[in-house]
Amino acid sequence: MSIQIRRRELQFLPDASRVLLRPFIQSNPERVTHIIERALSLDDDEIEHELAVVLRDFGTRHLDLEPALLRHFAKVQKLVPTGRPLSKSLRLLIGALFTGEYSLESAALFNPSIVPHPYQGDMPDGSLRFILSLRAVGEGHVSSIEFRTGVIDMQGGIKLDVVSRHVVAPDIVPNPTYNKAAFTFKLNEMGFQNASAETIMSPLKDNFTLADLDKSISVFTNSAEPQTREGTRTLECVRWLAESNYDLSFSPALAVSERIIFPVSPNESNGIEDARFVRFTETDGTVTYYATYTAYNGRVILPQLIETHDFLNFHVRTLNGSAVQNKGMALFPRRINGRYAMISRQDDENLFIMFSDNPHFWNDPATLLTPAHPWELVKIGNCGSPIETEAGWLVLTHGVGPMRRYCIGAILLDLNDPSRVIGRLDEPLIRPEESERDGYVPNVVYTCGALLHGRELILPYALSDKASVIASVSIDELLEQLHKKC
Numbered sequence: 001m002s003i004q005i006r007r008r009e010l011q012f013l014p015d016a017s018r019v020l021l022r023p024f025i026q027s028n029p030e031r032v033t034h035i036i037e038r039a040l041s042l043d044d045d046e047i048e049h050e051l052a053v054v055l056r057d058f059g060t061r062h063l064d065l066e067p068a069l070l071r072h073f074a075k076v077q078k079l080v081p082t083g084r085p086l087s088k089s090l091r092l093l094i095g096a097l098f099t100g101e102y103s104l105e106s107a108a109l110f111n112p113s114i115v116p117h118p119y120q121g122d123m124p125d126g127s128l129r130f131i132l133s134l135r136a137v138g139e140g141h142v143s144s145i146e147f148r149t150g151v152i153d154m155q156g157g158i159k160l161d162v163v164s165r166h167v168v169a170p171d172i173v174p175n176p177t178y179n180k181a182a183f184t185f186k187l188n189e190m191g192f193q194n195a196s197a198e199t200i201m202s203p204l205k206d207n208f209t210l211a212d213l214d215k216s217i218s219v220f221t222n223s224a225e226p227q228t229r230e231g232t233r234t235l236e237c238v239r240w241l242a243e244s245n246y247d248l249s250f251s252p253a254l255a256v257s258e259r260i261i262f263p264v265s266p267n268e269s270n271g272i273e274d275a276r277f278v279r280f281t282e283t284d285g286t287v288t289y290y291a292t293y294t295a296y297n298g299r300v301i302l303p304q305l306i307e308t309h310d311f312l313n314f315h316v317r318t319l320n321g322s323a324v325q326n327k328g329m330a331l332f333p334r335r336i337n338g339r340y341a342m343i344s345r346q347d348d349e350n351l352f353i354m355f356s357d358n359p360h361f362w363n364d365p366a367t368l369l370t371p372a373h374p375w376e377l378v379k380i381g382n383c384g385s386p387i388e389t390e391a392g393w394l395v396l397t398h399g400v401g402p403m404r405r406y407c408i409g410a411i412l413l414d415l416n417d418p419s420r421v422i423g424r425l426d427e428p429l430i431r432p433e434e435s436e437r438d439g440y441v442p443n444v445v446y447t448c449g450a451l452l453h454g455r456e457l458i459l460p461y462a463l464s465d466k467a468s469v470i471a472s473v474s475i476d477e478l479l480e481q482l483h484k485k486c
Contacts, residue, residue: 002427003429003473003474003477003478003481004473004474004477005429005430005471005472005473006471006472006473007469007471008158008469008470008471008472010158010160010469010470011467011468011469012109012112012132012134012148012460012467012468012469013109013467014105014106014107014108014109014136014466014467015105015109015163016103016105016106017103017165018103018104018105018165018166018167019061019062019101019102019103019104019167020101020102020104020167020168020169020260020262021062021064021065021068021072021099021100021101021102021169022099022100022101022102022262023072023075023098023099023100024072024098024099024100025072025075025076025098029079032076032079032098033079035097035098036076036079036080036081036094036097037081039090039093039094039097040080040081040084040090042090042093044087047087047089047090047093048089050093051089051092051093051096054069054092054093054096058101061101061165061166062166062168063166063168063254063258064168066092068095068099069091069092069095069096069099070091070092070095071095072095072096072098072099073091073092073094073095073098075098076094076098080094102138102139102142102262103138103139104136104138104144104146104167104260104262105136105137105138105146106137106138106139107137107138107139107141107440108135108136108137108439108440108465108466108467109134109135109136109137109146109466109467109468110134110135110137110446110462110463110465110466110467110468111134111135111273111274111446111447111448111462111465111468112132112133112134112135112447112448112449112460112461112462112468113132113133113275113276113277113291113384113447113448113449113460114130114131114132114133114277114449114450114451114458114460115130115131115133115277115278115279115289115449115451116128116129116130116131116279116451117129117130117131117149118131118287118289118309118310118311123151124153124154125154126153126154126454127151127152127153127154128151128152128451128453129149129150129151130149130150130151130152130451130458131147131148131149131256131277131311132147132148132149132150132460133145133146133147133275133277133291133448134146134147134148134468135272135273135274135275135448136260137271137440140270141270141271142263142270142271143263143270143271143272143273143296144260144261144262144263144271144272145260145261145272145275145293146167146257146260147256147257147259147311148160148161148163148256148257149161149256149257152453152458154454156453156454156456156458156472158458158470161255161256161257162257163257164255164257164258166258167258167259167260168250168251168254168258168259168260169260169262170248170249170250170259170260170261170314171248171249171250172246172247172248172264173246173247173248173249174210175209175210175211176209176210176245176246176247177207177208177209178207178208178209178210178213178242178245179206179207180201180204180205180206180207180208181206182320182360182361183201183241183245184197184201185320185361186241186318186320187201187234187237187238187241189320189321189322190237190241192233192234192237192238194230194234196220196228196230196231196234196235197234197238199220199223200213200216200217200220200234200235200238201216203216203219204216210242213238213242217235217238217239220235221235240265240266240267241318243264243265243266244265244266244267244295244302244304244316244318245316245317245318246264246265246316247313247314247315247316248261248264248313248314248316249312249313249314250311250312250313252312256311259311259312261306261314263295264316265295265316266297267295267296267297267300267302267304268295268296268297268304269297269298270296270297270298271295271296272293272294272295273293273294273295273296273301273327274293274294274327274328274448275291275292275293275306275448276291276292276293276328276329276330276331276382276384276385276448276449277289277290277291277306277385277448277449278290278291278330278331278332278333278384278385278449279333280331280333280334281333281334282334282335283334283335283338287309288307288308288309289307289308289309289311290305290306290307290331290359291305291306292304292305292306292319292329292330292331292342293305293306294327301326301327302318302324303319303324303325303326303327303329304316304317304318304319305317305318305319305359305360317360318360319360319361319362320360320361320362321356321361321362321363322362322363322364323344323346323352323354323362323363323364323365324362325346326344326345326346326347326348327345327348327381328343328344328345328381328382329342329343329344329345329362330342330343330344330382330384330385330386330449331359331385332385332386332393332418333385333386333387333388334388336355336416336418337416339355339356339357340355340356340357340358340359341353341354341355341356341418342354342355342356342362343368343382343385343386343395344362344365345379345380345381345382346365348379349370349371349379349380350367350368350369350370350371350379350380351367351368351369351370351380351381351382351397352365352366352367352368353365353366353368353418353419354366366419368413368419368421369397369411369421369424371399372424373399373409373426373427374401374402375399375401375405375407375409375427375428375431376397376399376400376401376407376409377399377401377402378399378400378401378404379399379400380397380398380399380400380409381397381398382395382396382397382398383395383396383397383398383408383446383447383448383449383450384396384447384448384449384450385449386413386418387450387451387452387457388415388452389452389475389479391412391423391479391482391483392412392413392414392415392422392423392482393412393413393414393415393418394410394411394412394452394457394475394478394479394482395410395411395412395413396408396409396410396429396447396450396459397409397410397411398446399428403443404443405431405432405443405444406432406443406444406445406446407428407429407430407431407432407445408428408429408430408431408445408446408447408459408461409424409425409427409428409429410424410425410429410478410482411423411424411425411482412424412479412482412483422482423479423482423483423484424482425481425482429473429478430445430459430461430471431445432444432445432463432464436463436464437464438464438466439463439464439465439466439467440464440465440466441464441465442464443464444462444463444464444465445461445462445463445464446461446462446465447459447460447461447462452475455474455475455476456472456473456474456475457472457473457474457475457478458470458472459471459472459473
């Protein structure tokens with residue numbers, strides 16, 4: 001018996017009008033200087049006229065236009081000839097010369113994951129407020145994370161909140177704090193267990209700030225001993241690691257759909273890909289939202305971790321350990337037998353499971369599942385964090401088969417020993433329908449996380465790396481079919 005898939009009419013389509021203000025600064029300082037000099041040659045009337053045009057044409061497209069222009073002016077201020085006071089209007093105009101709009105989702109809006117909203121106040125019995133994350137792709141195929149919100153009612157009806165026309169990037173916390181043990185562990189793991197690293201790290205406290213690190217780096221670079229190649233490479237790695245661990249903060253005045261997580265660190269320069277959000281409950285009842293994602297710099301990928309309690313303040317951290325490889329890491333929503341658990345895919349082919357005492361450190365993966373059915377013979381992977389049911393851990397999978405077609409499947413893991421597979425669908429749960437096959441990457445259905453609401457599985461999924469939709473499945477029907485495959 002085939003499982004009935006209820007495809008909803010809701011669609012998440014890319015909207016090119018959602019634009020973010022980004023620096024547009026030439027890499028050649030001489031060119032930057034020439035642009036500033038031409039702006040300085042304008043008289044006051046020309047400055048006011050040109051600024052008025054900018055504010056008229058762009059003011060309604062952004063919530064933070066003037067502050068952003070002033071921030072971008074500050075990035076080039078050191079190249080302004082000294083001795084000349086600049087009016088606010090001129091600073092704003094120069095800032096505009098080094099600003100551009102980036103259309104976040106002009107190419108695609110896909111690979112969704114869904115979690116309960118941290119605020120459930122005023123919800124009727126049986127209803128659930130949710131947050132949906134989406135991978136947005138724009139010019140240059142740069143990926144970022146967007147959010148949508150909505151409510152699932154008692155009958156399973158889904159209503160989306162209005163999506164704001166505006167988008168705003170978060171503030172980057174200027175002086176984040178680092179844990180010395182974790183920072184040093186990552187340096188050692190990357191092969192920088194040397195005298196230069198010891199010189200930089202030894203003066204620092206168990207928890208140190210970026211300012212503390214900068215001070216130690218300054219002492220190191222100004223030391224009387226000549227800098228060696230090893231010292232230079234170590235210094236570059238320390239800076240890279242510091243930049244890869246950062247904190248973000250949004251104003252609570254922003255709607256959830258106005259909050260955009262855009263690449264910050266060098267290892268994310270080409271995108272933040274496929275965030276798998278999960279609502280994690282600690283043994284003491286504390287709730288943290290984690291998201292594993294893939295950082296991409298155009299050459300290599302690096303799994304990383306996002307942590308938040310409120311979707312306003314985000315901590316972005318590197319993951320550590322020999323098992324931090326490839327794509328598709330997905331954290332279980334609670335500890336199992338006192339340990340954290342993760343589904344992963346180290347070899348780009350099979351599914352693995354691993355356990356840890358710390359969510360930031362992962363080693364010793366064990367094979368969980370290998371391709372077996374025709375629709376998944378190329379490779380398999382997970383489609384988000386496992387979902388706890390009374391019958392076991394439900395894991396949505398993706399399989400790649402003939403003609404590079406991606407389908408969504410499902411397996412069931414033992415509740416107390418999730419390294420044991422107790423159920424597996426022979427056929428895909430969802431395969432691309434004819435209307436879903438065309439897109440940036442054709443013949444693909446894919447999700448980064450589903451949600452159990454009552455006895456219904458709410459399953460958002462992407463269509464051929466272009467847009468996203470939502471389907472729902474009876475959890476009882478799905479579990480019945482999985483049990484038949486034990």
